[in-house]
Amino acid sequence: MADPMTLVQPLTTPAPEAGHAPAAAILRNASVRFGTFTAIQDLSLEIEAGAFYTILGPSGCGKSTMLRLVSDLIPAASGEVEIFGKSTEEARLAREFAFVFQDATLLPWRSALQNVELPLEIGRKRGIEIKTSDRSPRELLELVGLKGREDALPHELSGGMRQRVAIARALVCQPRLLLMDEPFGALDEMTRDHLNLQLLQIWEETGTTILFVTHSIPEAVFLGQKVLMLQAHPGRLREVVEIDLPFPRAIKQRETPEFMRYAAYLRELLETC
Numbered sequence: 001m002a003d004p005m006t007l008v009q010p011l012t013t014p015a016p017e018a019g020h021a022p023a024a025a026i027l028r029n030a031s032v033r034f035g036t037f038t039a040i041q042d043l044s045l046e047i048e049a050g051a052f053y054t055i056l057g058p059s060g061c062g063k064s065t066m067l068r069l070v071s072d073l074i075p076a077a078s079g080e081v082e083i084f085g086k087s088t089e090e091a092r093l094a095r096e097f098a099f100v101f102q103d104a105t106l107l108p109w110r111s112a113l114q115n116v117e118l119p120l121e122i123g124r125k126r127g128i129e130i131k132t133s134d135r136s137p138r139e140l141l142e143l144v145g146l147k148g149r150e151d152a153l154p155h156e157l158s159g160g161m162r163q164r165v166a167i168a169r170a171l172v173c174q175p176r177l178l179l180m181d182e183p184f185g186a187l188d189e190m191t192r193d194h195l196n197l198q199l200l201q202i203w204e205e206t207g208t209t210i211l212f213v214t215h216s217i218p219e220a221v222f223l224g225q226k227v228l229m230l231q232a233h234p235g236r237l238r239e240v241v242e243i244d245l246p247f248p249r250a251i252k253q254r255e256t257p258e259f260m261r262y263a264a265y266l267r268e269l270l271e272t273c
């Protein structure tokens with residue numbers, strides 16, 4: 001295995017010039033401020049379409065803020081953010097991305113299937129023409145391993161199952177970019193392992209780009225093709241670490257020396273962020 005040190009990209013990856021094939025996302029010197037507090041400063045990076053990125057960094061370094069910036073939930077105080085060549089607002093309206101939070105945020109009175117159907121219903125009610133997945137809501141529930149539980153209400157499902165419903169709902173408009181903010185953070189280890197494997201399968205099948213925030217170094221290495229390490233005060237990109245481990249990934253890979261070297265490298269890096 002190549003030494004992770006040699007795989008590290010420069011601290012400020014230059015954003016490409018306009019006119020290239022659209023990346024999933026491009027940030028150019030993007031900063032986010034809350035009043036006088038700078039949460040993210042001069043973040044420049046290109047998110048390659050179709051790739052799986054995991055995002056690590058100390059608490060408060062701006063991981064969630066970065067996802068909120070990309071998803072048009074908060075504006076950039078300066079700099080630019082493009083999603084597939086569009087502004088974040090245009091990308092939001094075109095349903096180019098979908099968000100999955102740590103809490104599944106399902107409507108408790110609607111069944112699993114009705115929750116997955118919700119974005120389509122909202123689109124129809126608002127008269128918005130939206131992309132829909134090639135898969136029906138039922139097929140999406142099957143994809144996330146919930147065949148047979150379509151009629152269950154959220155309180156009848158486990159935490160892991162609720163997160164699967166949230167993932168199926170996120171996929172219903174066929175987003176080209178999936179933003180995931182610690183989606184499995186509240187789950188037990190076995191369930192998390194299972195969902196990690198399932199998410200990798202979904203990623204391979206759908207070809208969607210994934211930005212996945214986690215606090216878990218093993219999870220970041222296991223899922224990611226690249227790990228974005230952010231640093232705090234103010235939030236900025238510290239390093240991009242490429243994870244050169246083969247796909248499809250299997251849980252037992254975590255015991256390999258290569259995996260452990262990446263984890264050890266990221267742990268050391270995190271301690272200095």
Ligand SMILES: Nc1ncnc2c1ncn2[C@@H]1O[C@H](COP(=O)(O)OP(=O)(O)OP(=O)(O)O)[C@@H](O)[C@H]1O
Pocket residue numbers: 034037039057058059060061062063064065066235
């Ligand atoms: N709406 C807000 N108003 C003021 N400050 C905010 C707001 N949202 C986030 N911040 C601050 O911005 C910084 C980055 O927050 P953010 O939630 O992005 O960090 P994080 O890396 O996701 O943290 P954690 O790992 O603990 O979830 C923190 O100092 C936080 O207090």
